Amino acid sequence: MSWLQSLYASTIGKKAVMAITGLIIFGFTLGHMAGNLLAFFGEDTFNNYAATLKGNPPLLWGTRLLLLTVIPLHFLTAFQLIKRSNDARPAAYSKWQPQRSTYASRTIRFGGIYLLGFIVYHLAHYTLHLTNPEFSGYHDAQGRHDAFRMVVEGFSNPVNVVVYLVAMLSLVFHLSHGAWSMFQSMGLNHPKYNQLRERAAWTLAIVLTVGFSSVPIAVLSGVIHR
Amino acid sequence: MKITLNVWRQSGPDAAGSFVKYEVDGVNADMSMLEMLDVLNDRLESKGEQPIAFDHDCREGICGACGFMINGVAHGPEKEITVCQTHMRSFKDGDELTLEPWRAMAFPVMRDLMVDRSAFDRIIQAGGYVSVRTGSAPEANATPVIKDNADLAFEAAACIGCGACVAACPNAAAMLFTSAKVSHLGLLPQGQPERDKRALDMVAQMDKEGFGHCTNHGECEAVCPKGISVNFIARMNRDLLSATLRSTR
């Protein structure tokens, strides 16, 4: 497997790792968002969805293991690349004017770092209930874990909503460049489809962000309530 | 016109450098940037002061020797042009210009605005060629080349090796330079036998030289005096990934 090691050692190999792990994370978030939107269909649907997931350990743990591999890899590789970039230009310019790069491309690493912090908080919040131990004790009428109540209570706190919305804003920028960049890093490039590539990147980023943001906003504004 | 220059002065590779301010009056709009520096250097020399060192040779934008940052932009404000072809009419009377050398670990400053770009030569030596001995070539028209590919190969081959792509890249990456050569030869039938090996070897050398990675900002394309497209970077990525999967190494 030395070829894999040497691929990972190369800058292009690392970018491929970023692309592939990014794609997997993206796929997961898409599914995650679809699940979240079930909150609009009320307590029963949402809790049923949560219970179904929990009742299927191979799916749940398969996904968790995949993410536990892929997300750290995505971040580890990113940190290695950032270090490489810093090493490649030890002395900064006294003056530098961007010509083509976008706000999204220049802030992708900062957005990424925010999202890392966000993921840790999000897991502590809704998965491990470390921030709110009382969440573990919520059960609905049918004895299922009352995930719906947890979400509604969680997002009734405006601070939480702000944290989530900022994360979603980071996500839109992160993805709008990241998705396009993924195609480029994997060499998926053809003059005929290049424009489509950029549009698709933006569209998916916006869909994800709007989808994810809609639930906390709906809770806070009372559209979703218990 | 009167122009104020902030020029990076550094007396040698190991010396510390700093910006020095020069006022140049009597600047003519038809002067090139380098001619304006010639005028300043003539004045410095006549006074026995060290002139500002910068690489330059053909002064018609093709040899790739010249290049430095003008106000934070590689090769200055005009598009698809080198500093030797940048004329002073691009600036106004009273402008203040900051001239700074390319900055990258792989391009150490030698003196003032002059840097060592021999890393580029070593990337080419690692595989930027078709292995054909003198005299062993087949008849030129024996191998037709699809015109679109030939034209695209030419666009990649137009690279002048000036280093602006590295200078402008926030990661000091040499991806555009390396990909231009990988693509130029990879697009032609003559380059096929060594295509995988070339991509692997050139990228390995590029990494070894200490250049950064590509974050797809496109800064390189924006300052490239030959307008070489970042599409060639994608092409190189594809070549490297498929070479890795395909080759026996």
Added chain:
Amino acid sequence: MTLDGKCPSGPIETAWDRHRFNMKLVNPANRRKYNVLVVGTGLAGAACAATMGELGFNVHAFCYQDSARRAHSIAAQGGINAAKNYQNDGDSIHRLFYDTVKGGDYRSRERNVHRLAEISVNIIDQAVAQGVPFAREYGGLLDNRSFGGAQVARTFYARGQTGQQLLLGAYSALSRQVQAGTVKLHTRTEMLDLVVIDGRARGIITRNLATGELESWVGDAVVLATGGYGNVFFLSTNAMGCNVTATYKAYKKGALFANPCYTQIHPTCIPVSGGYQSKLTLMSESLRNDGRVWVPKSAADATRDPNSLSEDQRDYYLERRYPSFGNLVPRDVASRNAKNVCDEGRGVGHEVDGQRRAVYLDFRDAIKRVGKSTIEARYGNLFHMYTKITGENPYETPMRIYPAIHYTMGGLWVDYNLMSNIEGLFVLGEANFSDHGANRLGASALMQGLADGYFVAPPTISDYLARVGWGSQINAEHEAFKVAKGEANDRIQKLLNIKGKRAVDSFHRELGNVMWDKCGMSRTKEGLEEALKRIPQIRAEFWENVNVPGDNKGVNQSLERAGRVADFLEFGELMCLDALERAESCGGHFREESQTEDGEALRDDDNYCHTAAWEFKGVDTTPTLHKEALNFEYVKLTQRSYK
């Protein structure tokens, strides 16, 4: 000294083949024991170094640039000729040979030129195999164009960057050998002297331009591929660093300098805009296919907006004087006519030193005839370049052009093997004098550089090495190396210690002005004699009043330039002397005393059908002239006419 060109006798068509068979070979196992020093990495130098490396010789290649890829061959725009006859338009090796001899105004060696025409076809094969992206037709085969008034389309091209693409091909071949370890590349390294021991070239002294260190290199053969000396004029289309030092130092060590007065002026360059001008930019000659050249009839109209001048206020002087060739007359004729109208005071554009030196090249009628889009497709990139440099739009305002020094046909004298009269000193490409006679045809410089480097020099150098054998005891401790290095160092110290009042370039400009006025597009006995008085005076002042700041540790660009200018200040005199001696007009050398009634160049075949090769006798001593008679067996001498 009798000059023997060592040309093989017998039928010209088989001369090179027979000659090659008669050459000695070096056993492959012994090749690495020979050191070959190649100075210059342009087309000729890179091609030669790469090929010698492939053969297994131990090669050291040197260039003053920071990379071998930057040699000035890179700037050639138009193309490269080859007698492939892909267009089926009647081309052949013999026709290319004939055109080149005639184009050179019958001042080249027939057998050298024939060999060049033969090899031209191999060059294209080689370049294509290396991946040079020549222009192609939709069928995937190579495209050709007609160039420089040739009646056949034999020019291969890669847009306007043919020189660049061919040089990158040679550079890639060189890089491959560097990787293989057969070639050691020394960039930012300038040759300062040639070391000759017992009549053989045995090495060179170089200065490392990054550290200032002087080094001695021992070789079994020395190859100079250091280009031309056009920068003696200060303003030329050459790169800023192009210089005569390597060939001039070889001349001072006994190599003969042949025909130094043969220089080529290119008619379509962007004119000088002011006293600060550092170089001139060439615009492809192809522009004359559609552009019409004119100046105002009256000098009083010189400053008026050209578009406001009516037809009868314009003088289309080329069309008027040469009705059949019109704007497409050869380079030298077009250039001299531009000079003449400007000398009459009818020049246009910026006034520099009290004179307007430019003529209009007008596309108004062409745009009317074929439309702007067609003109854009044909010349878009050239128009773009013109706009970048001048800030004017040639679609609306006529271009301004003026001739400029572009190429030098003269160079070190070499025999058929490209070896100079110093044993083991080979001279390739523009640095030698051999193939272009008194005038070079368009798209022939690339051809000659690559022919010399890839195909001619490697076998002839091998032959020389096989004859002299290996295992000589000479090393860098030899007295001759110590002396040469000591002299190089003394000169550097001398330059650094003058500490006068004038910058290096001011002397170079002053020399350039004298050369351009007296030894430029047209030359007279009086003018040349005046120049021969003036140049030693400039030289004397240089050695008293130049200011070269800094020291010899590390990068010192003033010192680099000072050394080159010091050599130009001696070389300029040799050029003027040669121009004075050749009291005929031929090709790029126009002596006003020798012209036809119509003012065209008039050769004097009875007295000057020879190569003039000069032998150095001391800086302030007149060199000795040696003549090599030129014999024409296959091409009949005629007077050129373009009426």
